[in-house]
Amino acid sequence: MTDADPARLYRTVRLIRRFEERAIALVRSGHIVGGIHPYLGQEGIAAGVCAALDAGDLVTGTHRGHGHVLAKGADPARMMAELCGRETGLNRGRGGSMHAADLSIGVLGANAIVGASPAILTGAVWAHRQRGNPVVGASFFGDGAVNEGMLLEAFNLAALWRVPVLLVCENNGYATTMPVAGAVAGTITGRAEAFGIPAVVVDGQDPEAVRQVTAAAVARMRDGGGPELVEARTYRFDAHHTFEHAVRLAYRTPQEVADGRSRDPVDIQGARLSPADREAVDAEVETTLDAAVAFALAGPEPDPAGALDHLYASGLTARGGS
Amino acid sequence: MTDADPARLYRTVRLIRRFEERAIALVRSGHIVGGIHPYLGQEGIAAGVCAALDAGDLVTGTHRGHGHVLAKGADPARMMAELCGRETGLNRGRGGSMHAADLSIGVLGANAIVGASPAILTGAVWAHRQRGNPVVGASFFGDGAVNEGMLLEAFNLAALWRVPVLLVCENNGYATTMPVAGAVAGTITGRAEAFGIPAVVVDGQDPEAVRQVTAAAVARMRDGGGPELVEARTYRFDAHHTFEHAVRLAYRTPQEVADGRSRDPVDIQGARLSPADREAVDAEVETTLDAAVAFALAGPEPDPAGALDHLYASGLTARGGS
Amino acid sequence: MPRLSYRKALTRALTDEMTRDESVFLLGEDIRVGASNVTPGLLKRFGPDRVLDTPLSEQAFTSFATGAALAGLRPVVEFQIPSLLFLVFEQIVNHAHKFPMMTGGQCSVPVTYLVPGSGSRTGWAGQHSDHPYSLFAHVGIVTVVPATPADAYGLLASAIRHDDPVVVFAPAAALEVRDDVDFATLAPVPLGRGVVRRAGDDVTVVAVGHLVHDALAVAEELADQVSVEVFDPRTIYPFDLDGLLDSVSRTGRLVVVDDSNRSCGIAAEIITSVLERVPLVAPPRRVTRPDGAVLPFAPVLDRAVQPGREQLTAAIQLTMKDRS
C-alpha cells in the first residue's frame, strides 16, 4: 500500500518547499495576513510519513502544519486559498494557516495548541475502528510538545487501549527560541518508552528513511500493534514564524543555521532522481503552484454577513454582539 | 538529622492509624461531615518519609492526606478540630479533610485534585532555596496521579531545574476502583526515569524501609542532587472514601483485601519494639487522641458572619450574594 | 404513578439513548462500577467497548471524546467532580467547541459532558463544590441544569442527540429529588426552552437547577402575601429569553436565584437581557453566590455562601416594596 516511488516522494517534498516559499512571498505582499510558521527544512517528515499511509488513514498537524496537510493530499489551490482567507479555501477562509483541515482526506486539522492533537487523533482512530473501519493515524508534533502534560496523557491512553497511532515528533531543535536541552529532561524517545511505546530515531532530512520507518510501524499497527513513536531529527531552515523576519531574535548562530541548512531534504530526495526527472517534477510543481496562487487570489473574500456561519453544527444561531 | 528511633517511627504509624479509626467513628457519628479518604494501611509511607525530613522541609499531600499532615508534625487536636469543621482547626474549619494544611511546619496542604501538588511543591522548594533556605521537599501522590499530565509536567520541571523534591508515589493498587494495570501503561518508575529522575521501589508496608530509602534520597538531594522518585507499594485497608461503607462497590475480592491487610505497618514496625515499649506508646497515643477528640468537639463552630474571611489575602472584600 | 429519582432518570436516559443509537458510548472514571451511582448496570448491558473506564487523564480523555465525535460517534463523558471542568476547559472550549467554525463547517462535535453532583456536596469543601455553569454560558457551549427527574431524563437525552457539545450539570442538591412520573411520558426535553413551574402575577422568579425547588417552596410560603411566578430556564445557554419575557412582561418584576458566582454569572445575563427588551416596575434583584466564592468546609459556612430560601424570600419582599 505504501508508496516507494522516489519521484512521487520527491514531488511531495518539492511541492511543500515551493508552496512555503510562495506562501512567504504572499505574507510579504500582504495577501496572507497574520503570517505563517514555515515548514521549510522539515518537508521530508510529512512527505515520508504520509507516503506510508493509506488514503483513509488520519493525520493531525501542528501550527507549522502546511506540510502535513499537503502531504496527506490536500489540494494546494484550496490550501493556498485558505491561507489567503478566501471563501474557496479548504475551511472557507475560517481557519487560516494554523487550522487548515480537510476531513474528506483524513486531515483532522492543523492545530494551534501545542500538544493538543494526539489525544484527538487517538479518539478518532479508535472510533473509526469501533465502527469497523480499520484505519491508522499519524500525529505530528514538535520537540516542544513533549513537555505538555496533555500529550503525555495521550501517550498513556493510546498505549493502554492499543490504538494504532504513529506519534511523530519533529525534533527541529527548538521550541520557538528554547533549545531542546533547556526544555526536555531525559529524552524524547524515553518518554514514549515510559508508556511501553516503541520509539525510534530517524533522520528527518531523508524523506525515504522516514517513509521506511513509518511503513514498518504502520505495518505493525495494521497487524494489531499499538502506538509507536518516531523522533525525526530535523532542522527548521527559516524563522519560527514569519514575524521573526522583521524582529530578529538571537537564539541560533549563523553558523548553526548554515550547518542545519546544509542537509536539505529536497536535495537528498532529489538526488534519487535523474536530473531530467527532477526537472520535470519541478516544472510540474511550479505549474501546479502557479495555478494554486492564481486560484487563491481569484477567490472571493467571505461575506461578513456569514461571520457566524458554522459556529454551531447543530444549526443553533448565535445572538450577535450588538 | 533523620530520625532512626524505632519507637518514634512506631508512634507516628500508630498515631495515624488510631487517628483515622477515630475519624471514621466521628464520620459515623455525624461529627465529621462529608466523610474522609482513610489512610489505613498506608501509614508507613507518610511516617517513614517524614521521619527522614527536617522540620523546615516541605511536604504536600493528597485527598487521602491525614497521614501526611500528622507525620510532618501537625497537632492532632487541631487536625481533628479541622475535620470537625471547628474554628480551632488547623484551617479555622475552612479546609476540612482534603485541604488540611499547616504552613508553619511546612505542610503546604492536602490537596483534593489528583496530581496537582507536585508542581506547587517544586515551586515552593525552589523559591526557598533562591531565598537562601536550603530545604528539600516531599510530595505524596497516588498511583492514579501518574496518569495526570500536570504531574508529568512537574517531573520535567523538577528534573530540568534540579529541584530537590522527593516524588513519593503511594501505589495502593487502585485509583478509586481502577486497578493500576488498567490505567498505567508502562511502569510508574519508568515515568520518572523518562525524565532522568532516579526511581526506586520500596515496601510501603515497612516504615523503616521507607525511612531508609528516603534518608538516602534526601542526603543526595541536600548534596545538590535533583528530584528522585520512590514508589512505595502499599495496600489500602479500607474504603476509597467512607461513602463506600454505605454503597458497596465491587472491585476487590474479599480474599485480596484479606491478603492486603495481612501486612500491617503498625505490626511490622511494632514488632521492632519490646512489648512493653509498644504498650507505652499505644497508651500515650490513646491519651493524645482522647484529648484531640475532646478538643475538637469542644471547639466552636465558625461564625457564619465570617464565611468570606480569608477569601482574599489582600484584604479585598468580596461582594455578597444577595 | 411510579416514583423516579433524579439520579435514576439520568441512568435511564443513558440506557435509552445507548439502546436507540449504537454510536453513543460512555467514558469516565469508575463508571463501570458506577462510583457516582449514575452508570451502574451499563457495563453489563452494553459491554466494555461502550462503557470505558479511563485513567485519571481528564485532558486526554476529553479530547479523545472530541476525536471520537469527529469520527461519527456520540461520546458521553462523565466527570466525577465539577472542578474537573476547569482542568479540561482548554479541551472543551478551545477544541471541541471551535472545530465546526474553524473547519468552515466540515464537522460536528456531538459530545455530552455530564457532571453528576455539581455545586456543594456538604463537606466536600473548596475544590469539590463549584458550580461553574456560567463559565460555559459565557464561552457559548450549550449548558443545561435540570431541576426535576423528568427534565434530567429529557435534557440528557436531548444533549446526547444534539450535534454540538453540551454540558449537563446535575446539581448534587437535586440528585435525590423524586417525582411521580409516568414512564411512558419520559421524552427528550427541547434544549433552549424554559418552563413556568408555578404561575403567578406579581413577580417572576427565575431559578436555576436545584434552586427551582427552593423557589417553589418560597413561593408557597409567601402565597398569601405575593403571587410568585417561578420560571425554570432548564437550559442556561442558549437562554429562553422569549419564554421569560412572556412572564416578566406580565409581572413586571424580576428576581433571579442562581448558585453560581455573582460577577458575570447567569443572573446578570438574565437581568440584562430582560432589561434590554422590557422595562420593569421595580429594580431587578439577584440572589447568588458571592463574588469569587470558595466554599468553606464547615457546614455552617458552606451554607452561608450558597443562595438559599431566606435570601430569596427577602429579595422577593424587597422587590415588592420597590418601584422603579
Place this chain on the structure above:
Amino acid sequence: MPRLSYRKALTRALTDEMTRDESVFLLGEDIRVGASNVTPGLLKRFGPDRVLDTPLSEQAFTSFATGAALAGLRPVVEFQIPSLLFLVFEQIVNHAHKFPMMTGGQCSVPVTYLVPGSGSRTGWAGQHSDHPYSLFAHVGIVTVVPATPADAYGLLASAIRHDDPVVVFAPAAALEVRDDVDFATLAPVPLGRGVVRRAGDDVTVVAVGHLVHDALAVAEELADQVSVEVFDPRTIYPFDLDGLLDSVSRTGRLVVVDDSNRSCGIAAEIITSVLERVPLVAPPRRVTRPDGAVLPFAPVLDRAVQPGREQLTAAIQLTMKDRS
C-alpha cells in the same frame, strides 16, 4: 514630553518592580529572548534566576509560580497567547485563588499572570484570538485590562504588589498605543478604580481595554449630536461601581462596549450592577462579541465578530432615542 508605548510601559513596570523588590521574578516561554517583545533586556539586567525560560509545560509552571508565591516570592508569569489561560484555568482558579480561604488565612498567593497580546491579532484566528477576561471576573480573580501606556505601567506595577493573584490582559489592539508621558509621573494605579476618560452629560459609555480608544473616537465624532462620557473601569474585577454610578446618575444612560463574549460577559455584569442601584432613562445597551464567538481567520470576518466603532455609534444613537 517623551513618548511611551504601551509595550515599553509594560517592560518598564517589570524593570522597576524587579529593581524595587528582589522577590519579583519572571517566568514564561521565550521571555529571555523576549519573543513577545515585553521582556527584552531583562535577562541581562536581572540574570537567569529571575528571568526563567520555561518548557512548554503551562500547567506545571503556573503551579510552580503558586508554590513560589507560597514561599514568599512574587512571580510574574507571561503567557504568549490568551487561550493558554484555558489550559491553566484549573491551576489558577482551583489552586492559586483558593489557597488563602482553604487554609483559613495561612498564606497568600501573590502571582501576576500577564498576557501581552489578548484579543484578536488579525490573522491569528480561532485559537489565538480569545479575550477571556470575563471568565476571571466570574471566578473572582482580580483582573485588569489597561487601555493606555500609563495605565499599563501602573496597573502592572500594582498587580505585582498585590497580595492575591491578578490577571493582566494587555489587548493586542492596545500594544502599539503611544502617549506623551512624563516618566516621573509613572506610578502604580490603584486596582479597582476606574476613571472618566472624557466628560459628557448625555450618556455614559463604559469601554474596556483597547475599546476605550474607540469609544473616545466615537465620542468625538458624535460631539455635535450628543455629549458622551467615557468611563474606563481599568480593573474589571473588582469593578469600580461607585465610580460608574457617579457618572450614570448624572447621564441617566448607559452603553457598555466590551470585547468579550456577550452571554455572562462583563457588560452584563456592569449593566445589572448599575440597574440594581439606579434607574436609567433609557434601556441599557451593550456592544460585545457575539455569543460563543470563535474568531474566523479571514480579516473581514474577524472584524465582523469584534465590537467596533460602527456598532458603538449605532448603540449610542439608539439609546439617545429611547426612553424607558
